[in-house]
Amino acid sequence: MSRSATPRQRALPVFEVLAPYTASMLHGVEHADPEHEENRVAEGLPAMLRAFQARSPNWLRSPYHQHIDATFVPHRACAYRDVPFETFLECVRRVLPARDAGFALEALRAYHVLAAQQWRQWSGYLGPIARELSRKVQGREGQELSEILFGAAGVDPFKLPRFQIVLVRQPPGSRLLGAREERTLVLAIGGDRSVASLAETAFHELAHYAVQYSSRVERIEIEFQNFGDIGAIAANHWNEALATAFGQGLAASRLNPRFCFQRSMYGNETVDALAHALYLVWRGDPYLELGPTFARRFVNIAKESWPPNKWQRSDFLARAEVYAPSSGALDTFQDRMRAQRFWGRAPIPAHFSRDPQAPPMVARIILATPGDLKAAPWVTQSLGITADDLRRQPGHTGKAELWRRQPNGARLILVLGRTPNLLNEAIVHFWAKADARPSEGWAEL
Ligand SMILES: [Zn+2]
Numbered sequence: 001m002s003r004s005a006t007p008r009q010r011a012l013p014v015f016e017v018l019a020p021y022t023a024s025m026l027h028g029v030e031h032a033d034p035e036h037e038e039n040r041v042a043e044g045l046p047a048m049l050r051a052f053q054a055r056s057p058n059w060l061r062s063p064y065h066q067h068i069d070a071t072f073v074p075h076r077a078c079a080y081r082d083v084p085f086e087t088f089l090e091c092v093r094r095v096l097p098a099r100d101a102g103f104a105l106e107a108l109r110a111y112h113v114l115a116a117q118q119w120r121q122w123s124g125y126l127g128p129i130a131r132e133l134s135r136k137v138q139g140r141e142g143q144e145l146s147e148i149l150f151g152a153a154g155v156d157p158f159k160l161p162r163f164q165i166v167l168v169r170q171p172p173g174s175r176l177l178g179a180r181e182e183r184t185l186v187l188a189i190g191g192d193r194s195v196a197s198l199a200e201t202a203f204h205e206l207a208h209y210a211v212q213y214s215s216r217v218e219r220i221e222i223e224f225q226n227f228g229d230i231g232a233i234a235a236n237h238w239n240e241a242l243a244t245a246f247g248q249g250l251a252a253s254r255l256n257p258r259f260c261f262q263r264s265m266y267g268n269e270t271v272d273a274l275a276h277a278l279y280l281v282w283r284g285d286p287y288l289e290l291g292p293t294f295a296r297r298f299v300n301i302a303k304e305s306w307p308p309n310k311w312q313r314s315d316f317l318a319r320a321e322v323y324a325p326s327s328g329a330l331d332t333f334q335d336r337m338r339a340q341r342f343w344g345r346a347p348i349p350a351h352f353s354r355d356p357q358a359p360p361m362v363a364r365i366i367l368a369t370p371g372d373l374k375a376a377p378w379v380t381q382s383l384g385i386t387a388d389d390l391r392r393q394p395g396h397t398g399k400a401e402l403w404r405r406q407p408n409g410a411r412l413i414l415v416l417g418r419t420p421n422l423l424n425e426a427i428v429h430f431w432a433k434a435d436a437r438p439s440e441g442w443a444e445l
Pocket of ligand 1: 208240
């Protein structure tokens with residue numbers, strides 16, 4: 001998109017706001033509380049919901065964390081189009097493996113009994129919100145915001161599929177507010193969220209979407225490597241801080257009459273501080289562009305707004321490449337982690353190879369028992385573990401960790417448990433210390 005293309009010839013085709021019946025239905029099957037009384041209306045529905053939700057974690061795994069077992073969930077895409085219920089079921093039947101399809105169709109048919117009865121009421125509140133949200137994100141202010149964002153990312157919105165906002169009814173008892181998968185953001189509507197706050201979320205996620213397609217990102221990641229510790233912290237947090245500075249900062253200040261700079265913008269202290277500071281910079285320079293210059297500016301922002309006395313272990317763990325002996329250990333890691341993103345692998349490979357998807361500045365975490373270390377000598381070599389260390393570690397608790405600072409500032413970490421059970425405990429203790437100050441060397445867990 002050219003910045004000098006004013007006056008604008010045509011509106012940017014950025015958003016598509018939908019609220020189809022099938023999306024609310026699928027969301028209900030995935031997230032309704034089986035114990036809630038409304039589900040007793042349909043015969044056998046609570047049991048069906050319980051069974052569906054306890055089913056293969058591949059279906060229900062949090063979509064924004066990459067995981068070795070994570071699979072794309074194609075049946076969701078079937079629900080995000082305004083099509084008749086039977087067409088939706090046919091789509092699900094075609095995209096899911098046969099062993100899952102029968103089960104999914106049964107659950108959807110059972111929930112349809114309840115949902116069809118209530119759809120008039122649900123659509124009665126989803127419809128007006130969809131129309132208002134669409135006006136807000138695509139109106140004059142929304143268009144300008146999109147121009148700022150796509151200009152910064154150097155991405156042409158005419159060449160991208162539209163970003164879908166799918167509104168669904170939030171089932172009673174469910175606390176999930178939204179989730180994004182690729183170009184679709186599902187927002188659950190319940191309680192008293194204002195349309196302005198939905199728009200903030202939409203622009204936050206649109207920023208992640210634009211960054212995903214930006215060819216300028218790679219140079220940012222490379223540049224951060226020149227700044228040691230603060231570069232590692234900046235590398236881990238810039239994407240989230242950028243989306244927050246854009247959605248909860250720039251977009252909120254224009255679209256939400258109750259915008260207040262002092263309020264928290266994000267649920268993580270580091271990201272919140274960085275996003276506030278980046279928002280002020282971006283507000284003063286709407287032509288900010290991603291790239292190496294941005295990386296250097298962001299490092300300066302991080303130096304000022306997140307000085308060493310505030311650093312936490314989690315600042316170095318926000319993005320991690322993880323090697324585990326089993327998918328069970330990886331599951332424990334994922335359940336407990338406070339990372340924003342991770343790339344996992346099990347079992348630990350005999351020879352070191354990094355995940356080609358992972359950016360250069362990520363923590364590398366190896367979960368292992370002493371036996372696993374013997375089978376992967378690259379781990380002890382790269383961590384500088386001596387034979388003497390191995391006689392002493394893990395100590396009397398049977399659980400230990402080792403932190404090593406890499407030359408570029410990223411951390412290389414071993415979480416060691418004497419047995420697979422103790423390793424699981426060690427992983428839990430490791431994440432329980434995420435707020436503590438970062439340290440070096442061996443420690444008990
Ligand atoms: Zn985000």
